[in-house]
Amino acid sequence: xxxxxxxxxxxxxxxxxxxxxxxxxxxxxxxxxxxxxxxxxxxxxxxxxxxxxxxxxxxxxxxxxxxxxxxxxxxxxxxxxxxxxxxxxxxxxxxxxxxxxxxxxxxxxxxxxxxxxxxxxxxxxxxxxxxxxxxxxxxxxxxxxxxxxxxxxxxxxxxxxxxxxxxxxxxxxxxxxxxxxxx
Numbered sequence: 001x002x003x004x005x006x007x008x009x010x011x012x013x014x015x016x017x018x019x020x021x022x023x024x025x026x027x028x029x030x031x032x033x034x035x036x037x038x039x040x041x042x043x044x045x046x047x048x049x050x051x052x053x054x055x056x057x058x059x060x061x062x063x064x065x066x067x068x069x070x071x072x073x074x075x076x077x078x079x080x081x082x083x084x085x086x087x088x089x090x091x092x093x094x095x096x097x098x099x100x101x102x103x104x105x106x107x108x109x110x111x112x113x114x115x116x117x118x119x120x121x122x123x124x125x126x127x128x129x130x131x132x133x134x135x136x137x138x139x140x141x142x143x144x145x146x147x148x149x150x151x152x153x154x155x156x157x158x159x160x161x162x163x164x165x166x167x168x169x170x171x172x173x174x175x176x177x178x179x180x181x182x183x
Contacts, residue, residue: 055083102126114131144162
């Protein structure tokens, strides 16, 4: 379809055409489910009352089994989007002195992770190796995004597009806001 036709449809609908089609499909499916009184959440058993809350899910996870279970219509259920989302959460926990690295997808000994008090486990999501590799791959280029200083005219923070002066000011401001007092 020509680009001008897509733009015209988007102007008329007030959103991209693909987004509008997706919303229309969800509304039609919800209407059919409501008519057949099948708008009941697979997870919590409550009625799904709005099309925006409707979610399609697999009753049994298909990834370990293969594509056959993905396409099996008997493995499909409807639920609230929130119930489906919560069912997919994986809670990381320390098991036998090991922890899962979200990047390299391995169970590694706990000392392989930096401490992170913001995480429920107390350790970072990435192992030290993945964290360091990711940090080294960040190539900052360009001028300071805060004050506009040219790179090379003054010291810059490694792997950041911020001069040290702006970066330190930002850190002090955050610390001041967190502590609620002057530093």
